[in-house]
Amino acid sequence: MARVRMADVAREAGVSVMTVSNVLNERLPVNEPTRARVMAAVEALGYEVNLTARHLRAGRTDTVAFIVPSFHDYFGEVADKIAPLIEAEGRHLVLERTSASPEHEMAALSVARLQFYDGVLLSVVGLDRDQLDRVRTSKPIVLLGERDVPDRFNHVRLANEEGARLATAHMIEHGSRRILALGCTFDTAHMMSSDRRIGWERAFRDAGLDVDARYVVPVSTYTSAAARDALRHVIASDLPFDGVFAVTDVVALGAVAALAESGLRVPVDVQLAGFDNIDMASFVPPGLTSVDANHEGVAETAVGLLRRQMAGWTGPAEHVVTPVRLVVRGSTRGGA
Amino acid sequence: MARVRMADVAREAGVSVMTVSNVLNERLPVNEPTRARVMAAVEALGYEVNLTARHLRAGRTDTVAFIVPSFHDYFGEVADKIAPLIEAEGRHLVLERTSASPEHEMAALSVARLQFYDGVLLSVVGLDRDQLDRVRTSKPIVLLGERDVPDRFNHVRLANEEGARLATAHMIEHGSRRILALGCTFDTAHMMSSDRRIGWERAFRDAGLDVDARYVVPVSTYTSAAARDALRHVIASDLPFDGVFAVTDVVALGAVAALAESGLRVPVDVQLAGFDNIDMASFVPPGLTSVDANHEGVAETAVGLLRRQMAGWTGPAEHVVTPVRLVVRGSTRGGA
DNA sequence: AAGCGGCATTTTATCGATAATATAACGGCG
């Protein structure tokens, strides 16, 4: 592969290896004629630095990893927002995935893997506070996601509860009284969906209405297919409902399918709102009302914290909750 | 970071560094008592191997890169299919992105970056045959995508023309005569959209119908937003149409939005078919007829070719065209 | 009892770069 070594360039240019290194890294000044000879040799031989050797010696990779549960949908979109921010600093971004399993997440955080990167952004889904606490590394890390995390980690998360409250309150305001919390759960092991359930509950309480636990409908996975199946069951069960708060837009899309096949009209018979405001939300008729998770803001905040850590900041970690806002579209009655 | 070195473990266990290495890599046999002492020392010190040093010495990273134009939608989904196949072999998969620019793609193929990986899967979008021909490396590489590539590279691509033909013929068969080719182009610089245009044309010819170039409607980017805008223009222009073949499902989703806002009913007034069969396609009412690009098959074929190359195969490269099939749903009249 | 083969372990050399330190060349100044 990198058949040409720095030593070959040095020989070709009639200088020492260090001079070549100095020319390429602009560390120590090199006289112009020498410099030109070195550059010519580099060109002639097609030399490219061995990044692995540099890494071993210099301890730097100029690479940041974004470790996600899976590559598609939400995380792919966020990754596309993060990439330019990292590249603007002259670093590379690579994605790794964990399959959302705690073992894989721990493996990704193993000292061994971390060595490859100057910094790591980790979307935590499976690990709990204790497991995270066991991660001992001085590597710059910023955690993303809804789990509870140890104080010493920088952490960026969404205002889940507030977002769910906003969406639910909006549907209550426009006449719904029996709103399913699709994909929500009472299981506090999954913070995202239980936080959003709490927001859904609060909207009811705030409106002076009762909360009915039967309206919390979990899904087996956060996919459209599982959501569609879960909602089909509800429809078949005769539990009456006139609104659906879906825990994510992907789940909401499953709901759209189940509602359509049962002849339930959106938003006339059933109002529907999702969470994340992924691209798709504006295009699925009649437009999906969704809580904008502010990907861009999350990306900027997280990268900012990571940058600070990589620059050597040693102050206390920050725990940022980025604000959300409701984007109203045709799937609720306030929409166009 | 990796503060604990193999030498520390060796000292703790009272053996040489090589013995530790042999225990961990199971290269040479080690007596059980010694082996146990080493393992105990590893545990006690929390040692983890320095992968960078191993890479430098052993020339192996056990990591494969999938280099994509962008992280979201199609590529994210394919990546999720590829990951388990790579992991099944005990390797890691990482994603890098190129922003679809030729410079970035070349940079990704630079000798320097390639060193990090044992093999590379590259989705080619921007590079032409000549540029690819300039890539000189013996690193295992498999190219994915619709560009024309030099013979020496393994290459997997979809049956674009056939897929477009299938979708268009299906709509003709069910009564459409004026079918837009949304997102298609006459510009042969973009093979994917021109190949699909050719398939669209062939369906017309096969049916004994004339091809009208006005029905080829390009989009500025392959996004739903651009597609919606392009279709709005067509609707406003009074060019009559009764079918839309969208060059991708994402483009089709934009079409769904434009049709819905103009009150055009799918499939009664306008039939619609997309390409890729992404997850979303089954859930957007009334279900999007789409050409199944057979992600799974593409992933398996590509990984198979890569595996063979990484195992040392030196025979001629293969150029595989994976078959496609039409998945009929409610957006065309043959559907449920 | 000397010699030899096999196994467990250690020694040595190396992967390809960079940080720190050393040396050579040169010009200015008293």
Place this chain on the structure above:
DNA sequence: CGCCGTTATATTATCGATAAAATGCCGCTT
């Protein structure tokens, strides 16, 4: 004219592992 501080380049040591060769030890053969 010789001493000294700069500047340019070269040497040396090192990052942390692994491949290959060397050593030491044991029992077994003859």
